[in-house]
Amino acid sequence: MATIQAIRRIQFxxxxxxxxxxxxxxxxxxxxxxxxxxxxAEALDPVGRVIDFSVLKEKLGGxxxxxxxxxxxxxxxxxxxxxxxxxxxxxxxxxxPVNPTAENxxxxxxxxxxxxxxxxxxxxxxxxxxxxxxxxxxxxIL
Numbered sequence: 001m002a003t004i005q006a007i008r009r010i011q012f013x014x015x016x017x018x019x020x021x022x023x024x025x026x027x028x029x030x031x032x033x034x035x036x037x038x039x040x041a042e043a044l045d046p047v048g049r050v051i052d053f054s055v056l057k058e059k060l061g062g063x064x065x066x067x068x069x070x071x072x073x074x075x076x077x078x079x080x081x082x083x084x085x086x087x088x089x090x091x092x093x094x095x096x097p098v099n100p101t102a103e104n105x106x107x108x109x110x111x112x113x114x115x116x117x118x119x120x121x122x123x124x125x126x127x128x129x130x131x132x133x134x135x136x137x138x139x140x141i142l
Contacts, residue, residue, distance in 0.1 A: 005126065006039045006049065008056035012069035016100040019078045028072075028081075031132050035064065035109065038127035039118070051123045059117040060109075060125075073100040102138035106130040110140045 015030035037060050041050045071092030074081040077099075085093045098104045106128040114125030124142075131137040 003040070004044065004050055006051050006053065006056065006123075008037045008039070008053055008060065010035045010037065010057070010061045010064055012064050014068050014070065015072040017074060017078065017081060018101055019075055019099050033105075034131040035106075036127075036129040036131075037109070037114070037125055038129075039123045040126045041123045051121055055121065059121075060113065063113050063117050064109075067094050073105070075099045102130040102132040102136065103140065106138050106140035110142065 011032065011034050013030060013032050015028060017028050018025040020026070037056060039050055039056060044050060071094055072081070072085070073094045073096060076082075076095050076097055082095075085091060096104065096108060098108075109130070110125050110128040114128070118124060127139065127141045129137055129139045
């Protein structure tokens with residue numbers, strides 16, 4: 001039997017810094033990210049879909065837009081960046097429990113955001129791909 005997945009592409013722009021990075025990514029900088037969300041269900045709905053693409057856009061894209069788009073993502077251990085945002089309370093920022101690498105962003109979306117946002121849909125995320133640049137991406141698969 002075939003595995004069928006619905007895939008939604010979401011774009012967002014955000015700043016970050018990779019704490020402990022040995023190169024230029026240790027500095028504050030940003031990316032135009034592209035995320036691919038792969039959703040799967042036990043069976044197709046009566047219309048013949050895993051889920052309507054607009055629902056993925058609303059639930060997953062809406063979360064990304066609210067929390068990450070045009071904001072700054074940093075890890076809880078990054079005390080220098082925390083201090084900056086204490087002085088900029090009106091600036092959008094999001095604290096991750098881990099370093100904001102593409103791998104960790106993907107894992108957070110797959111393990112935290114997906115289940116939270118899709119809990120009532122009968123659909124689950126099974127894969128997330130985070131493109132940090134046109135040439136570099138990280139993939140997280142259940």
